[in-house]
Amino acid sequence: MVRKLLLEKAHLEGIRGYDVYRREGGYRSVEKALGEMTPDQVTDEVKKSGLRGRGGAGFPTGMKWSFIAKPEGVPRHLVCNADESEPGTFKDRYLMEFLPHLLIEGLIVSSYALGSHVTYIYVRGEYSWVIDILETAIGEAKANGWIGNNILGKGFDLEIYVHRGAGAYICGEETALLESLEGKRGLPRIKPPFPAVKGVWDRPTVVNNVETLAAVVPIILIGGEEYAKIGVGKSTGTKLISTCGNINKPGVYEIDMTISVEDFIYSEEYCGGIPNGKKLKACIPGGSSVPILPANLLLKTVKGEKRLMNYESLADGGFVKGSMMGSGGFIVLDEDQCVVKHTLTLARFYRHESCGQCSPCREGTGWMEKILRNIDTGKGKMSDIDLLWDIQRRIEGNTICPLGDAAAWPVAAAIRHFRDEFEWHVLNPEESQKRNYGLAHYADPLEPAVAAV
Amino acid sequence: MTHPIFPPDKLAKVMELITHYPEGKQKSAILPILHIAQDNFGGWLSTETMDYVAELLNILPMEVYEVATFYSMCNTKPVGKYVFEVCQTGPCMINGSEEIIQYLKDTLHIEVGETTSDGLFTLKTVECLGACGYAPMMQLGKFYREHLTKEKVNAIIEECRNTAATNN
Structure with missing residues (x-):
């Protein structure tokens, strides 16, 4: 049984409310941090824990915190990034909806460490009922003395405000989020x-993801070193994975990053296998921006080792033969799914969400969508596949923010691994409108790696 | 058109929201206030409404227009009483969002982006709303409607019609 640090009590009746949460040991990390530790000691524990940002980039949280400038007389801010909008990802929503006090507890401890006296939770506008839940929880925490002036008599003042966004994926990028928080268009900064x-x-300002800040609670309670013992290598602690697509049990799961991808998909405890006896064709393991992998490369690395659900193993093989942990949005495609069409929906997504600031992204995402639509509807040419490849290559790395890369990678990986399916669409324009390419050889065992001479 | 004015309780909420941000940084409250304005003034933001928000925040009307036109939740054109916002991104597509969209078009006799002649329903397609595990889905007002089927869509339409009839 995996040790659950975040979701263990998610199903307890009434845990959303303050009384049950407190009775179950809630807010002990605030008592410990404010009562026994200095802000720097809190940061040190987070450093020792090896916690990596759970929003997608995986940057070490403790290190991020230690970068915060402390000029005399200038207020500092912690901002919680709850603008969850990476396709396939809905873990933060789950956490906020069922355990709002866990996030608030993490925010108080983290604000203390960073010296933030006014902390904001930037929530995507569509999660409007989640905003009500958070505001109720903040009210309860305030009424019980966990937020406000001189918390626990320790001289630390804190206000937490929920800031509602209004529908823009780009605001999940931290500098765009800050622009949006300032009341402007969400254009990323240089x-x-x-x-x-x-x-x-x-x-x-420090911007951290919801899950990252919630994880600070168990880190303070059990200690950074103990937290780092869970998991493997630089993938410490537990990770929330949201699963969707062709699986029996879509939902949000907490894993300790030692489980294999295969067990994660087929075990009853997690995804519960693929419905209707269908076969696994492909998977996007970390949210729509990360490379899609065919079944064979997903389950085993090129070295023939079982691939595990963690940062290192999912990235094993680089972008050519691997993928990324990303945001933990796990999208499964069975043998009946069309990779061309799925890639088209993602291209459309990025075209819609491009802020328009950089021309490679603004124009390129639109071109990719149009070309993919042509191929999908049987109007594609063979040269379109190379054109797509060329466009994505010219977007990647040439934009202010990572949205350009995020738009390029899914297209690149789809062509890299599923080129024959694209070609089949072009060569069989009529047939491709009636049936899908199917599983083809995408689940065939990998060829054994040959040692370099 | 008469000058839009918030009722006292909404105005109090607006003033309270402004206090969440440092002095002189009241512009930060723009998105939260635009949400209240949109809810209060017919589900969309007319030029008059946006000018009013600019007035309340003591900023230029243009600063409100440029924000309102950037965010997909801000409706800068009139919408029906009930807006069906159906997600069409990858995970929802895998689970049949296209059939749901087609069914809504056929049932309501409108295209995506249009409003029914009785002003009751608007159909929109949207990109990922973070409900991928509960697909296909749509947003209806404040809440998500998940695991959609044709039967569920029928029930939702019926529910909206009934609510509208009761409120009139």
């Missing part, structure tokens, strides 16, 4: 300066 030096209203 870095440097980094938010840790000049963030919201030019003040030093």
Whole structure:
């Protein structure tokens, strides 16, 4: 049984409310941090834990915190990134909906570590009922003395406000989020300066994902070293995975990052296998931006080892033969799914969400969508496949923010691994409108790796 | 058109929201206030409404227009009483969102982006709303409607018609 650090009590009746949450040991990390630790000691524990940002980039949280500038007389801010919108990802929603006090507890401890006296939760506008849940929980925490002036008599003041976004994927990018928080269009900023030096209203700011900040609670309770013992290598602690697509049990699961991808898909405890006895064709393991992998490369690395659900193993093989942990949005495609069509929906998504600031992304995402639509509807040419490849290559790395890369990678990986399916669409324009290419050889065992001479 | 004005309780909420941000940074409250304005003034943001928000925040009307036109939840054109926002991104597509969209078009006799002649329903397609495990889905007002089927869509349409009839 996996040790659950975040979701263990998610199903307890009434845990959404303060009384049950507190009775079950809630807010003990605030008592410990404010009562026994200095802010720097809290940061040190987070460093020792090896916690990596759970939003997608996987940057070490403790290190991010230690970068925050502390100029005299300038307020600092912690901003919680709850603008969850990466296709396939719905773990933060789950956490906020069922355990709002866990996030608030994490926010209080983290705000203490960073010296933030006004902390914001930037929630995507569509999660409007989640905003009500958070505001109720903040009210309860305030009424019980966990938020406000002189918390626990320790001289630390804190207010937490929920800020409602209004539908823009780009605002999940931290500098776009800060622009949006300032009441502007969500256009990413050129870095440097980094938010840790000049963030919201030019003040030093740390932006962390919901799950990251919730994980601070168990880290303080059990200690950073103990937390780091869970998991493997640099994938410490537990990770929330949201699963969807062709699986029997879609939902949000907490894993300890030692489980294999195969067990994760087929075990009853997690995804519960693929419905109707269908075969696994492909999977996007970490949210729509990360490379799609065919079944054979998903389950085993090129070295023939079982692939595990963690940062290192999912990335094993680089972008050519591997993928990424990303945001933990796990999308499964069975043998009846069309990779061309699925890639088209993602291209459309990125075209819709491009902020329009950089021409490679603004124009390129639109071109990719149009070309993919042509191929999908049987109007494609063979040269379109190379054109797509060329466009994605010219977007990647040539934009202010990573949305360009995020738009390029899914197209690149789809062509890299499923080129024959694209070609089949072009060569069989009529047939491709009636049936799908199917499983083809995508689940065949990998050829044994040959040692370099 | 008369000058839009918030009722006292909404105005109090707006003033409270402004206090969440540092002095002089009241512009930060723009998105939360646009949500209240949209809910209060017929589900969309007219130029008059946006000008009013600019007035409340003591900023230029243009600053409100440029924000309202950037965010997909801000409706800058009139919409029906009930807006069906159906997700069409990958995970929802895998689970049949296209059939749901087609069914809504056939049932309501409108295309995506249009409003029924009685002003009751608007059909929109949207990109990922973070409900991929509960697909196909749509947003209806404040809440998500998940695991959609044709039967569920029928029930939702019926429910909206009944609510509208009761409120009139």
